[in-house]
Amino acid sequence: MIAALVVIVLVARSTSRTHNPSVVQSTDTLREFGRYLFYDATLSVDSSTSCGTCHQQFAAFAHIDHAVSHGVLGRIGTRNVPALQNLQQQTSFMWDGAFEHLAMQSINPLTGHAEMGSTLPDVLARVARNPRYQQLASQLYDDTQITIPRILEALAAFTGSIVSRSSRYDAMRDGKLVFNENEQRGLDEFRTHCASCHAEPYFMSNDFASNGLPPDTAMVDVGRYRVTQREEDRYRFRVPSLRNIAITFPYMHDGRFRRLRDVLDHYGSPSKHTPYADSRVTSIAGLSDVERKDIIAFLLTLTDTLLPREPRYRDPYLP
Amino acid sequence: MWIQHIILLCCVVLGVLGSRQPASAQGRSVQLDFTVMVHGKSDVVGSGRYINRLGQTFTLSAVKYYLGHLTLERADGSGHFLADHVLIDAEDSTSGRVTLRDVPSGTYPALTFMVGVDSIHNTGGPLEGALDPLNGMYWTWATGFIFVKVEGSSPSSTQPKNVLEYHLGGFAHPYQNMRWVTLRFTTPLVVGTVAESLGVTFDVGTWLDACNIDFALQPTVTDVRSAGPMMDHISSAFRANR
Numbered sequence: 318m319i320a321a322l323v324v325i326v327l328v329a330r331s332t333s334r335t336h337n338p339s340v341v342q343s344t345d346t347l348r349e350f351g352r353y354l355f356y357d358a359t360l361s362v363d364s365s366t367s368c369g370t371c372h373q374q375f376a377a378f379a380h381i382d383h384a385v386s387h388g389v390l391g392r393i394g395t396r397n398v399p400a401l402q403n404l405q406q407q408t409s410f411m412w413d414g415a416f417e418h419l420a421m422q423s424i425n426p427l428t429g430h431a432e433m434g435s436t437l438p439d440v441l442a443r444v445a446r447n448p449r450y451q452q453l454a455s456q457l458y459d460d461t462q463i464t465i466p467r468i469l470e471a472l473a474a475f476t477g478s479i480v481s482r483s484s485r486y487d488a489m490r491d492g493k494l495v496f497n498e499n500e501q502r503g504l505d506e507f508r509t510h511c512a513s514c515h516a517e518p519y520f521m522s523n524d525f526a527s528n529g530l531p532p533d534t535a536m537v538d539v540g541r542y543r544v545t546q547r548e549e550d551r552y553r554f555r556v557p558s559l560r561n562i563a564i565t566f567p568y569m570h571d572g573r574f575r576r577l578r579d580v581l582d583h584y585g586s587p588s589k590h591t592p593y594a595d596s597r598v599t600s601i602a603g604l605s606d607v608e609r610k611d612i613i614a615f616l617l618t619l620t621d622t623l624l625p626r627e628p629r630y631r632d633p634y635l636p
Numbered sequence: 637m638w639i640q641h642i643i644l645l646c647c648v649v650l651g652v653l654g655s656r657q658p659a660s661a662q663g664r665s666v667q668l669d670f671t672v673m674v675h676g677k678s679d680v681v682g683s684g685r686y687i688n689r690l691g692q693t694f695t696l697s698a699v700k701y702y703l704g705h706l707t708l709e710r711a712d713g714s715g716h717f718l719a720d721h722v723l724i725d726a727e728d729s730t731s732g733r734v735t736l737r738d739v740p741s742g743t744y745p746a747l748t749f750m751v752g753v754d755s756i757h758n759t760g761g762p763l764e765g766a767l768d769p770l771n772g773m774y775w776t777w778a779t780g781f782i783f784v785k786v787e788g789s790s791p792s793s794t795q796p797k798n799v800l801e802y803h804l805g806g807f808a809h810p811y812q813n814m815r816w817v818t819l820r821f822t823t824p825l826v827v828g829t830v831a832e833s834l835g836v837t838f839d840v841g842t843w844l845d846a847c848n849i850d851f852a853l854q855p856t857v858t859d860v861r862s863a864g865p866m867m868d869h870i871s872s873a874f875r876a877n878r
Contacts, residue, residue, distance in 0.1 A: 466762035
């Protein structure tokens, strides 16, 4: 049976190979193409908003201090902007996993009413007449053409290259430093209560779960159910990564918590016993004040020292 | 799910075996012409006014749909297979002209195809051609393609501006909404020395009637769960002209 599926995949791959846009001369150049696109506000309907407007490098590509996103023409979105990091580890994207391919995900913000408000034909026209992109395309593709699939692949090449692997936690794992007492106790607590979902070393998983948050009354976001229409997926969200958590506040899909303290209060309190809550959360009997503080001390070790300043991720339009 | 994979596998393998047969000197092109109609009338997008079986009038502003795994079938079930997906757009008459090249000579009593996009292509990266997201057939809020898009308006619609909007898709369990269609010809297609052609019509009117769509109750269908019952009726709307 497995062999049969492999055959399907191979056959399907080979039949569509002539259409694959990603045959490029250099992956470095493709990433550069993607970086210029990522920070290019002219891709939005009123030239006001780029991907980088919402995904800020200093906040590990989340939008700091915004509960939900702000897009073109003052339009307000419905969800908190997630960090972009180690995306290669993810098998789906968005809080509800709506997209299963990183390159395809970009269609959503490019055309979203409350994000960049553009259309794919407009995006293509604007990119295709820009001399910088013409030059990049002539380096990348034999036929020098710019197409929507190539634009999407380039954006994904850039966002997929954003890696977080330079935190105090990573240094500890590499044996380069030893955690202090609080951090070590926090890590132990974390492994007991949290790591079954937020799994090391990426502190995420590709599962969907309810961590017991009561549905928000304003948006009534049904989470994964919107995508699958399966009753068991109601109010489930993707288990997000906790890397760089200290610099990506506020927290949760709707940004309802401003401080890590609020998050730990949630996991430690009986109010998490909502009808949809996952048993891995409801089984956390309670967290003492010390335990909450220790877990926070540990979470602070997940902040990356390089990512927020890495020149390869930087806005190339800045002086 | 497994069943679908097995069917898909059989088609793929048969198709590949079929198309691997030596492109013999007699191998001919077969021209397929897909047209969109409403109750037997073509040029459906624009000013034409139509009436459904509940007596509700409607007009259409867009009809587009995907076909995959187009296979001319021999009596023994083997066949000649077209690898790429095809996007038929009622507004673009060239989109319905599909050429099967190097079809080995023989007798072909049926045409089989999938309406929709197979799961592999739904979850893969961006592709050029019929599956280019530029064609406006990729959902912007979820993974996957819209398989069938019918847009228009009807005074019976309760939506703003009386719109009708049917965006049908869904490739993941339990809402796998691609459907297989087999059209058996009354006169088999004989591929030999002369170039052959075959016309296939898709009648939107027949389809909406078969679905028993009431424009007042269901002016829009855009979720994968409601799409399934409509896709169940889609084969009834296809006819081969031989």
